[in-house]
Amino acid sequence: xxxxxxxxxALILGICLAGVVLSVPNLFSxxxxxxxxxxxxxxxxxxxxxxxxxxxxxxxxxxxSVLNERLDNVLDGLRNxxxxxxxxxxxxxxxxxxxxxxxxxxxxxxEVRGLVRKVDPDLAITSGADGTVTLKFSEVALTRIDxxxxxxxxxxxxxxxxxxxxxxxxxxxxxxxxxxxxxxxIENPDFVxxxxxxxxxxxxxxxxxxxxxxxxxxxxxxxxxxxxDGHSPPGATIVVQKRILVSGETLTDAQATFDQYGxxxxxxxxxxxxxxxxxxATKANVGKRFAIVLDNAVISAPVIREPILGGQGIIxxxxxxxxANDLALQLRAGALxxxxxxxxxxTVGPGLGADSIHAGALACIVGVILVIVFMVIFYGLFGxxxxxxxxxxxxxxxxxxxxxxxxxxxxxxAGIALTLGMAVDANVLIYERIREEVRGGRSVISSLHAGFExxxxxxxxxxxxxxxxxxxxxxxxxxxxxxxxxxxxIGVVTSLFSAILVTRLQVVTWLRRTKPKAIPI
Amino acid sequence: xxxxxxxxxxxxxxxxMGLHKLGFLFSALLTIxxxxxxxxxxxxxxxxxxxxxxxxxxxxxxxxxxxMRSTLNDLGLGAVSLQGFGSPDEVLIRVARQPGGDQAQMAxxxxxxxxxxxxxxxxxxxxxxxxxxxxxxxxxxxxTILALFAIAAYVWLRFxxxxxxxxxxxxxxxxxxxxGLFSLLQIEFNLTTLAAILTxxxxxxxxxxxxxxxxxxxxxxxxxxxxxxLINKSLNETLSRTILTVSTTALAVLSLLVFxxxxxxxxxxxxxxxxxIGTYSSLFIAAPxxxxxxxxxxxxxxxPEETPAEAAKQKQKVS
Numbered sequence: 148x149x150x151x152x153x154x155x156x157a158l159i160l161g162i163c164l165a166g167v168v169l170s171v172p173n174l175f176s177x178x179x180x181x182x183x184x185x186x187x188x189x190x191x192x193x194x195x196x197x198x199x200x201x202x203x204x205x206x207x208x209x210x211x212s213v214l215n216e217r218l219d220n221v222l223d224g225l226r227n228x229x230x231x232x233x234x235x236x237x238x239x240x241x242x243x244x245x246x247x248x249x250x251x252x253x254x255x256x257x258e259v260r261g262l263v264r265k266v267d268p269d270l271a272i273t274s275g276a277d278g279t280v281t282l283k284f285s286e287v288a289l290t291r292i293d294x295x296x297x298x299x300x301x302x303x304x305x306x307x308x309x310x311x312x313x314x315x316x317x318x319x320x321x322x323x324x325x326x327x328x329x330x331x332x333i334e335n336p337d338f339v340x341x342x343x344x345x346x347x348x349x350x351x352x353x354x355x356x357x358x359x360x361x362x363x364x365x366x367x368x369x370x371x372x373x374x375x376d377g378h379s380p381p382g383a384t385i386v387v388q389k390r391i392l393v394s395g396e397t398l399t400d401a402q403a404t405f406d407q408y409g410x411x412x413x414x415x416x417x418x419x420x421x422x423x424x425x426x427x428a429t430k431a432n433v434g435k436r437f438a439i440v441l442d443n444a445v446i447s448a449p450v451i452r453e454p455i456l457g458g459q460g461i462i463x464x465x466x467x468x469x470x471a472n473d474l475a476l477q478l479r480a481g482a483l484x485x486x487x488x489x490x491x492x493x494t495v496g497p498g499l500g501a502d503s504i505h506a507g508a509l510a511c512i513v514g515v516i517l518v519i520v521f522m523v524i525f526y527g528l529f530g531x532x533x534x535x536x537x538x539x540x541x542x543x544x545x546x547x548x549x550x551x552x553x554x555x556x557x558x559x560x561a562g563i564a565l566t567l568g569m570a571v572d573a574n575v576l577i578y579e580r581i582r583e584e585v586r587g588g589r590s591v592i593s594s595l596h597a598g599f600e601x602x603x604x605x606x607x608x609x610x611x612x613x614x615x616x617x618x619x620x621x622x623x624x625x626x627x628x629x630x631x632x633x634x635x636x637i638g639v640v641t642s643l644f645s646a647i648l649v650t651r652l653q654v655v656t657w658l659r660r661t662k663p664k665a666i667p668i
Numbered sequence: 669x670x671x672x673x674x675x676x677x678x679x680x681x682x683x684x685m686g687l688h689k690l691g692f693l694f695s696a697l698l699t700i701x702x703x704x705x706x707x708x709x710x711x712x713x714x715x716x717x718x719x720x721x722x723x724x725x726x727x728x729x730x731x732x733x734x735x736m737r738s739t740l741n742d743l744g745l746g747a748v749s750l751q752g753f754g755s756p757d758e759v760l761i762r763v764a765r766q767p768g769g770d771q772a773q774m775a776x777x778x779x780x781x782x783x784x785x786x787x788x789x790x791x792x793x794x795x796x797x798x799x800x801x802x803x804x805x806x807x808x809x810x811x812t813i814l815a816l817f818a819i820a821a822y823v824w825l826r827f828x829x830x831x832x833x834x835x836x837x838x839x840x841x842x843x844x845x846x847x848g849l850f851s852l853l854q855i856e857f858n859l860t861t862l863a864a865i866l867t868x869x870x871x872x873x874x875x876x877x878x879x880x881x882x883x884x885x886x887x888x889x890x891x892x893x894x895x896x897x898l899i900n901k902s903l904n905e906t907l908s909r910t911i912l913t914v915s916t917t918a919l920a921v922l923s924l925l926v927f928x929x930x931x932x933x934x935x936x937x938x939x940x941x942x943x944x945i946g947t948y949s950s951l952f953i954a955a956p957x958x959x960x961x962x963x964x965x966x967x968x969x970x971x972p973e974e975t976p977a978e979a980a981k982q983k984q985k986v987s
Contacts, residue, residue: 154838157801174941182936182964197931205800211906316977329884335923336788337774338912340774362952465741488769489795489797490796490797490799490800491794491795491796491797491800492794492795492796493792493793493794493795493796493947494792494793494794495791495792496789496791496792498726498789498791499724499791502929503929503931505930505931506927506928506929506932507929509925510924510927510928510929510932511921511923513923513926513927514919514920514923514924517919517920517922517923518916518919518920521919522916523670523672523673523698524672524673524674525672525673525674525912526672526760527670527671527672527673528670528671529672530670531670531671541847557929557931557932558860558863558932558935559933560928561860561928561932561936564920564921564923564924564928565867565917565920565921565924566940567920568916568917568918568919568920568921569871569874569913569916569917569920571913571916572874572913572916572917574868575907575909575912575913575916576913579906579908579909579912582908583800583905586679587888600981603880604878604881605881605882608826608881609823609873609874609875609877609878609881610874611824612819612822612870612873612874612877613870613871613872613873613874615818615822615872616815616818616819616866616867616869617870619811619814619815619818619866620811620815620863620866621812623807623811623813623814624808624859624863624866625807625859626862627859627860627863628811628859628862628866631863631867632863635870667670667671667672668672668675
């Protein structure tokens with residue numbers, strides 16, 4: 148216990164030095180550190196949003212609506228297929244997450260299976276002898292769909308956020324169907340919520356001029372949609388054909404602009420495929436109206452005066468300059484595959500963040516000073532040894548947080564303060580043990596040896612139980628709990644190192660240098 | 669040479685076992701009281717758990733709470749609660765969850781901000797949906813229960829099952845009474861408080877393990893000593909360590925309480941209580957419990973100080 152091989156001494160000193168060097172940048176402001184020459188360490192610990200200020204937004208991807216939409220499409224597809232194949236059925240409809248219908252001729256089941264697979268291969272088919280059939284997405288398919296939709300959503304969210312010019316956004320999946328956005332420095336996230344508030348699915352469809360919008364009068368190939376073009380009365384509807392001429396996916400660019408009357412409008416460009424389709428469609432339907440459908444509402448229904456062949460167009464309607472800007476941005480970034488439902492929003496202003504840092508740092512400093520004084524009063528020279536170890540412990544904690552890229556939050560700072568108080572526990576255990584051995588009449592060397600050796604088991608056990616709590620908090624907790632768990636766990640590990648090895652090295656050096664007759668403890 | 673100014677010279681001789689029945693009674697009352705409080709009065713859940721909206725605002729000059737309160741309660745947003753927060757110019761505004769979706773919550777925030785007018789600095793805005801809150805509560809309960817079992821399992825592994833039971837019971841006691849304290853004082857119970865409770869569990873076991881370690885060692889050293897004396901001896905021998913460690917931890921927590929700011933207040937209160945109750949429970953619950961569920965005297969648990977030679981000797985004795 149009292150013998151240190153040279154390599155171990157070198158290792159301990161090396162770790163301590165690394166701890167000091169790597170934690171030093173945290174004492175300076177980011178701007179100062181930026182100006183340092185490159186050979187110096189420049190990494191600083193990541194500050195959480197509660198310390199640097201910013202917005203945290205939690206969204207849920209609304210999978211339900213995606214599945215409903217998909218089931219509706221299946222319904223339409225089946226109707227068409229059955230019509231062409233002349234298959235009789237009754238009772239076709241959607242109930243929650245399944246489609247049901249009854250065949251007039253149950254013996255044609257095999258044929259129907261083929262048609263269902265053609266319409267949507269992800270559907271699992273259950274059929275009864277009496278001709279009843281239910282269709283449902285299989286679990287495997289559902290998981291895959293979820294995965295795809297969330298991945299796509301994250302991608303689109305990222306593009307939209309990037310379009311706004313927000314710096315250092317962090318966009319991550321959480322759990323199965325949630326997305327977390329962290330936007331440092333954003334004090335008012337309203338604009339972010341606005342541009343994520345719409346899926347912005349845009350399509351161009353023909354207006355069905357012959358149909359009336361009254362319920363029951365809409366023909367199967369058409370649908371009545373609300374008309375929100377800015378000059379129709381609220382609640383107005385318009386019937387459009389379900390067939391999509393061109394969809395918004397073929398847009399290459401969209402910009403906010405003004406129409407000839409100076410009203411805000413959105414200018415768009417198709418890619419070559421879209422331009423050709425749009426050209427063909429407008430050529431074939433001169434004199435008719437087409438509808439620009441955005442998120443299941445018609446925002447404009449202009450008459451086609453002449454074929455539009457250039458692949459460019461302008462949407463006018465009920466825009467304000469802000470909504471024109473938003474729509475242009477959303478069209479450029481692409482449509483979200485599913486609506487996003489906000490679940491949680493937390494915003495911290497920079498003032499509070501700075502105050503929290505000050506308060507946390509002050510609490511840590513005062514705590515350290517109190518502990519240092521306390522240790523000297525109760526242990527004298529050995530208290531000083533413990534304090535040196537405490538200093539390196541603090542450096543190593545900061546260095547670990549910095550190097551691991553962990554995020555320091557306000558509860559994390561609390562974790563540091565607390566660990567500092569608890570870190571000296573290992574020293575206390577060792578010193579009390581040494582005292583006992585001295586009282587038992589042992590010699591200097593033998594007391595020190597026994598003190599370190601016997602206390603080690605206790606220290607190890609007691610630290611490990613704290614670590615168990617830390618790990619549980621990390622894996623089960625969220626937000627502030629996680630931040631706290633990280634610093635607590637790191638603190639436990641570094642204090643194990645500093646209290647045992649750093650203290651022992653000092654004690655051994657002191658022993659060699661002064662060859663004391665008694666232990667001042 | 670730098671000598672300590674204060675030295676606890678004599679090993680005290682306190683009859684902990686003589687006091688343990690009183691301790692059990694006190695703890696039983698404390699635990700039952702906590703449960704009763706929790707059931708009748710409940711907890712003052714922060715918006716992390718209950719959902720709703722919280723706005724921390726700073727006014728120019730001292731805030732006129734009464735005036736602000738009447739303005740905000742006229743908005744038709746249901747109950748809007750205001751409270752001072754640390755300094756006189758800081759106000760914490762809580763708006764109950766609005767019927768309707770997220771748009772309704774956002775609209776409420778906008779309404780509040782409009783009503784308060786300019787000249788107010790919004791330091792923090794939090795909107796939490798009820799769904800998230802429910803999940804957080806569940807995750808918190810799961811984490812606490814798992815922590816208790818993990819701790820018991822670890823202690824069982826390193827010692828014997830009797831020690832595991834003792835550690836778990838005393839930690840459970842500390843956890844329940846901390847919740848009771850929050851119910852009694854109606855301090856806001858939020859995610860950070862949850863972190864505090866888990867830390868208290870960790871700290872309390874830490875303390876218990878140190879004492880158990882000594883009990884195990886003494887058991888091996890004095891094979892014929894009766895258990896009552898043995899527990900007393902172990903507790904007294906480790907008492908100076910217990911006091912010193914509690915003191916340094918309490919000093920750190922106190923400085924958090926005084927200087928750590930308003931946001932950490934709940935956490936610091938919980939921790940301070942936890943440090944005290946955790947120490948008490950190690951002395952008056954965890955250790956005396958061993959008297960009732962006695963571990964075997966010829967310990968088979970592997971202690972770090974057990975050398976192979978000693979182990980071999982023990983084996984011989986058994987056979």
